Amino acid sequence: MIRSAACAAAFAFLSLPALAGLEDFQPGTVVPDYGKFAPVEGVTLPPETEFKVLFDVADGGPDDDVNRGIDSAARFLNMNAHAGVLPENMKVVIVLHGGAWKDLLTDEARGSVNPNAQLIAELQTAGAVFDLCGQTAAAHDVKPDMLLPGVNIVLSAMTARAMLQQEGYTLN
Numbered sequence: 001m002i003r004s005a006a007c008a009a010a011f012a013f014l015s016l017p018a019l020a021g022l023e024d025f026q027p028g029t030v031v032p033d034y035g036k037f038a039p040v041e042g043v044t045l046p047p048e049t050e051f052k053v054l055f056d057v058a059d060g061g062p063d064d065d066v067n068r069g070i071d072s073a074a075r076f077l078n079m080n081a082h083a084g085v086l087p088e089n090m091k092v093v094i095v096l097h098g099g100a101w102k103d104l105l106t107d108e109a110r111g112s113v114n115p116n117a118q119l120i121a122e123l124q125t126a127g128a129v130f131d132l133c134g135q136t137a138a139a140h141d142v143k144p145d146m147l148l149p150g151v152n153i154v155l156s157a158m159t160a161r162a163m164l165q166q167e168g169y170t171l172n
Helices: 002-014 068-082 098-104 117-125 134-139 157-166
Strands: 051-057 090-096 129-133 151-154
Touching (some): 051 068, 068 098, 068 117, 090 098, 098 134, 129 134, 129 157, 134 151
Parallel strands (some): 090 129
């Protein structure tokens, strides 16, 4: 009985580093209000590392919170900058389609406050590009003046992904 308890205690103690929780996530410097990440001790990347990453976001976020797919782009920028990559060496394009279209609308077009507006503005300040699938926009009668500033309408998400991959972007 004592041996079992000792083994259980040792296992619990040794597994503590693997039990990191949300309290271990911290804000970053590139998109400071979003994209919290958990630093990984001892992991660094060379500052000259270059990323060209395409985020494909099809699912819409909740009506009262940010879209996790968009927030993932902020987390990518923040954690890689923390690991040593220069922010100017990271290019990010977020291609949205499907149910994610509503997360790009102005408050007026949405009919309520868009919880993604500040996140999108901060990502754009960090250099991120937002492309809305033109086929999705057409299906929902979305016009350019209904979109947050700086959001582009492209022919289609499929075309945007293909073109970006030809430019060396990797799909995340």
